[in-house]
Amino acid sequence: MVYPLCVLLFLVGLYGAMTQKNLIKIIISVTIMEYAVNLLLILIGYRAGGIAPIIDRTYEGATFTPVSVDPFPQAMVLTAIVISLGVLALLIAISLRLYHRYGTYDITEIRRLRG
Amino acid sequence: MNLMPWLIAVPLGMGFILPLMPKRSPRISDLLANLATLLLVILSVSLLGKTAVYRVGGWEARVGIVLVLDGLSGFMVIIVAAISFAATLFSARYMDRYTARPKYYGLFLLMVAGMNGAILTGDMFNLYVFLEIAAVASYALVAFGCEHEELEASFKYAILGSVASCFVLLGVALLYATFGTVNMAHLSEKIAVVAPGTPAYRVSMFTVMLFIAGLGMKAALVPFHAWLPDAHPSAPAPISAMLSGVLIKAIGVYALVRVMFNVVNVAEVAPGMLYALMVLGTLSMVVGVFLAVGQWDFKRLLAYHSISQIGYVMLGIGLGTPLGILGGLFHLANHAAFKSLLFLTAGATEYRTGTRRLEKMGGLGQKMPVTAGSSLVASMSIAGVPPFNGFFSKLIIILACVEAGRYGFAAWAVIVSIMTLASFMKVQKYAFFGRLKEQWVRVREVPFVMQVSMVLLAILCLGMSALLLPGPKKAFLDPAANVLSEGKDYSSTVLTAQTTGDQIVVSRDMGEK
Amino acid sequence: MKGMSIIVRTVCHWVSAFIFLYGLCIVVYGHLTPGGGFAGGVILACAFGLMVLALGKESAVRAFPVGSASKLDSIGALLFLIIAILGLFAGGGFFVNFLQKQHPGEEMALFNAGIIPLCNIAIAIKVCASLFLAVVVFSVLRVVGGGSDDEFASEEEE
Amino acid sequence: MSTLLVLLFVFMIIAAIVAIHTNDLLSAVISLGAVGFGSSVAFLLLRAPDVAITQIVVEVLCLVLLIRATVWRGIRTVSGSRDTFGMAVSGVLVVILLIFTIIAFEQFPTFGDPVMNRIADAPANDYIRNGLSETGAANLVGAVLLDFRAYDTLGEATVLFTAIIGALALLRRKSRSGEQPKE
Numbered sequence: 024m025v026y027p028l029c030v031l032l033f034l035v036g037l038y039g040a041m042t043q044k045n046l047i048k049i050i051i052s053v054t055i056m057e058y059a060v061n062l063l064l065i066l067i068g069y070r071a072g073g074i075a076p077i078i079d080r081t082y083e084g085a086t087f088t089p090v091s092v093d094p095f096p097q098a099m100v101l102t103a104i105v106i107s108l109g110v111l112a113l114l115i116a117i118s119l120r121l122y123h124r125y126g127t128y129d130i131t132e133i134r135r136l137r138g
Numbered sequence: 139m140n141l142m143p144w145l146i147a148v149p150l151g152m153g154f155i156l157p158l159m160p161k162r163s164p165r166i167s168d169l170l171a172n173l174a175t176l177l178l179v180i181l182s183v184s185l186l187g188k189t190a191v192y193r194v195g196g197w198e199a200r201v202g203i204v205l206v207l208d209g210l211s212g213f214m215v216i217i218v219a220a221i222s223f224a225a226t227l228f229s230a231r232y233m234d235r236y237t238a239r240p241k242y243y244g245l246f247l248l249m250v251a252g253m254n255g256a257i258l259t260g261d262m263f264n265l266y267v268f269l270e271i272a273a274v275a276s277y278a279l280v281a282f283g284c285e286h287e288e289l290e291a292s293f294k295y296a297i298l299g300s301v302a303s304c305f306v307l308l309g310v311a312l313l314y315a316t317f318g319t320v321n322m323a324h325l326s327e328k329i330a331v332v333a334p335g336t337p338a339y340r341v342s343m344f345t346v347m348l349f350i351a352g353l354g355m356k357a358a359l360v361p362f363h364a365w366l367p368d369a370h371p372s373a374p375a376p377i378s379a380m381l382s383g384v385l386i387k388a389i390g391v392y393a394l395v396r397v398m399f400n401v402v403n404v405a406e407v408a409p410g411m412l413y414a415l416m417v418l419g420t421l422s423m424v425v426g427v428f429l430a431v432g433q434w435d436f437k438r439l440l441a442y443h444s445i446s447q448i449g450y451v452m453l454g455i456g457l458g459t460p461l462g463i464l465g466g467l468f469h470l471a472n473h474a475a476f477k478s479l480l481f482l483t484a485g486a487t488e489y490r491t492g493t494r495r496l497e498k499m500g501g502l503g504q505k506m507p508v509t510a511g512s513s514l515v516a517s518m519s520i521a522g523v524p525p526f527n528g529f530f531s532k533l534i535i536i537l538a539c540v541e542a543g544r545y546g547f548a549a550w551a552v553i554v555s556i557m558t559l560a561s562f563m564k565v566q567k568y569a570f571f572g573r574l575k576e577q578w579v580r581v582r583e584v585p586f587v588m589q590v591s592m593v594l595l596a597i598l599c600l601g602m603s604a605l606l607l608p609g610p611k612k613a614f615l616d617p618a619a620n621v622l623s624e625g626k627d628y629s630s631t632v633l634t635a636q637t638t639g640d641q642i643v644v645s646r647d648m649g650e651k
Numbered sequence: 652m653k654g655m656s657i658i659v660r661t662v663c664h665w666v667s668a669f670i671f672l673y674g675l676c677i678v679v680y681g682h683l684t685p686g687g688g689f690a691g692g693v694i695l696a697c698a699f700g701l702m703v704l705a706l707g708k709e710s711a712v713r714a715f716p717v718g719s720a721s722k723l724d725s726i727g728a729l730l731f732l733i734i735a736i737l738g739l740f741a742g743g744g745f746f747v748n749f750l751q752k753q754h755p756g757e758e759m760a761l762f763n764a765g766i767i768p769l770c771n772i773a774i775a776i777k778v779c780a781s782l783f784l785a786v787v788v789f790s791v792l793r794v795v796g797g798g799s800d801d802e803f804a805s806e807e808e809e
Numbered sequence: 810m811s812t813l814l815v816l817l818f819v820f821m822i823i824a825a826i827v828a829i830h831t832n833d834l835l836s837a838v839i840s841l842g843a844v845g846f847g848s849s850v851a852f853l854l855l856r857a858p859d860v861a862i863t864q865i866v867v868e869v870l871c872l873v874l875l876i877r878a879t880v881w882r883g884i885r886t887v888s889g890s891r892d893t894f895g896m897a898v899s900g901v902l903v904v905i906l907l908i909f910t911i912i913a914f915e916q917f918p919t920f921g922d923p924v925m926n927r928i929a930d931a932p933a934n935d936y937i938r939n940g941l942s943e944t945g946a947a948n949l950v951g952a953v954l955l956d957f958r959a960y961d962t963l964g965e966a967t968v969l970f971t972a973i974i975g976a977l978a979l980l981r982r983k984s985r986s987g988e989q990p991k992e
Contacts, residue, residue: 677862681948681951682945682946682947682948682951682952682955683946683947683948684948685858685859685861685862685948685950686859686862686948687859687863687948687950687951687954687955688955689863689965690859690862690863690866693863693866693867693870694866696870697866697869697870700870700873704873721977724970724973724974725970727966728966728967728970731963731966732963735959735960735963745960746959746960746963748944748956748959751943751944751945751956764944764945764946764951764952764956765944765945765956766955766956766959767944767945767946767951767952767955767956770955770959770962771951771955774962774966777966777969777970778966778969781969781970781973782870782973784973784977785874785973785976786870786873786874786877788976788977788980789874789877789878790877
């Protein structure tokens, strides 16, 4: 039940990225897609009734191994979050410059190229 | 000491240092950037012919990240290094028109580092990370001039690129959930034993589709090509040369082929996927050339031809036969040389005349002999005129199609080749031959370093036909093609590599077979 | 750009100091508790961002000049790479955790885990500097639609 | 636990739909914030405190950047007509993708059953078993991030560096030097 909902979130973002006409709305849609993928990775690593993958004095050695959730997807998601922050900053910079040139955020009015 | 990590550390470190350089004295940045790319050429040539596995952080392949140098990645690294050296040499004078040169070179070298990282990595998630480095740097470089068209093209490119990266990351996540690992060799070992029809098989096929969509978008295969004809012409000329010459190959074609042949090994697991690759390739080939024929913008025309030529590469590799793969990879290398040369000559004419419209040019050959000469060489190569490299690679691809019994595909390849020839005859006629127009009487040849970089690439275009001679073929092309045609050997090569004292892990030479 | 009212300014001054300390704490204890270089670096940048928003750009830039932020950005990234390359010379491989291999610290101690805390610090410097730059540059731009280059004022002082 | 997560996801999907369909940019950005904070809470519920901390601070920063970039400049509403045909085509495409994904997820490992249970030689097992003894870091996410897979983290830092350098380069005051090639 949880996985399909996560995919649905991804597809909502994809739908937005395909249909929106406003630069900021497109950026928001792409960000939603990235959130959905991050959530999916963390869902994959979850262990029912598990604990966070941080060893402290109460859980040491053998008692920790069978209860910890998977630390690997968490590390991947941390990386992915920072990458999406970087991409977001660059996209905002491009759209600011576009606004400066064209005076609008509407892509139907930003159309000098034909491709 | 093993030289492999330096292929990434050198451009990365220089990319970090260059933005610190003073803006007032651009020559320091020129010098450092050229030094870095020259060093990359030396490093990559010195690694030629080796097969090695490097364990980053000293962890074994399963646990940590490995860098894998085999025939294919060595081949790609040399192409990237050679083209980026020519491009930095060209930039030294071409970029006089722009400000913020230290940032330009910084982004350039970070893009090269991203490509080298993506080529050398043996880990799916690491592939995603380095893909993003190269892609993010290229988004910024496309918009570097900050003009209307450049920003528009860059935004379109960046959004499509981000969506594509999301697909790639989704694919990596699904593979991890199913097989518990993201190491390419380890994954390949696990996918090889999956029986068709099982849930794991279904997930891996879905993942391959995600990768075709995501990486195909980066490689500009036809249904996903919309960004390329805008983005590539808009960038400064050396960047266009890098994007068309190597970026779409390193993070598009190479990554896709690596995943499909070495990780999933579609040739055995799902031959239908290879057929899909061939269809996409042929579609790109045909659509690209039809869109190119009517173009009058020099760089835009070249960009459409990039789509078409990538189609050839995909068709050759998609055949899956050893000859087809050889032809595809050879065409990939050739295309890197002649397409970047064509973009540089287009940049050189624009540098002097200030226009990219072909109908406004004319007779420039009299005033710019070096540019015209190298452009002629590159045009003949891309059009497949006999003594030049493009002829041989296209011939091999067509022969491979015939050999595999795919006559329809072979026919399309011949037709597209003829149309390419027609299109480039038009370019030569309007731009460099004919009567010199009144307004271009005072045009002069471009500065010396720009000539040097164009002549270097022209010599490369001429000399690359020699790669088909038995000796060079055995050293350069065969090992690369073997990596793909013997796709399932990849995992055993990486996983059984023996550790020695200095972490240099050399296994059996894959080129020997 | 002007700042906000005096109450907001005073509160933000105090609060940003605490946020800053919290960020440092997250960075330094990154290998023992949740957090690490990235989270900590972003928190540090948020402390500066709060100052930019509340006190106005001038006072924030006085505390952390844009020129040195852009230098720190490169230096932080370079430090991380240098740690990686040091592993090549001291530990026999790129990114080898040579400190931990040679001098394993006491488990659960602050000075432990070899290069991990060092990497956290380098990353924090880098992330903080670059995000501070992003906040400053995006919030001080005076963008007028359809303008030419001259009306475009992104100030990155040398 | 599972019901809570489902409710959280439904909330996030609604917020995402609002973010995409509202005509007011400020509401759209705030709804994006709702999605982000929702995912941060989800990370906390899924026992990923590192990710939750990072997500929440990154979210704050994203919102600040987006609001300062757009709404602050007085651009509040989305104008322009909607392209019904494009929406229909995208809708069909999304539905097709949804069907494909549901097929792919049909016998996907059940939720709460991580790879360590199913696959003996998964690297995650090594990380959990030997992470502390081999790297000395008690926070295993930190151990994976900065020791086992530190190379990824170098790449990640580079992406951020590249993006910021790129943004600074794009927002420079003058893009052309105005210097004509010397004749």
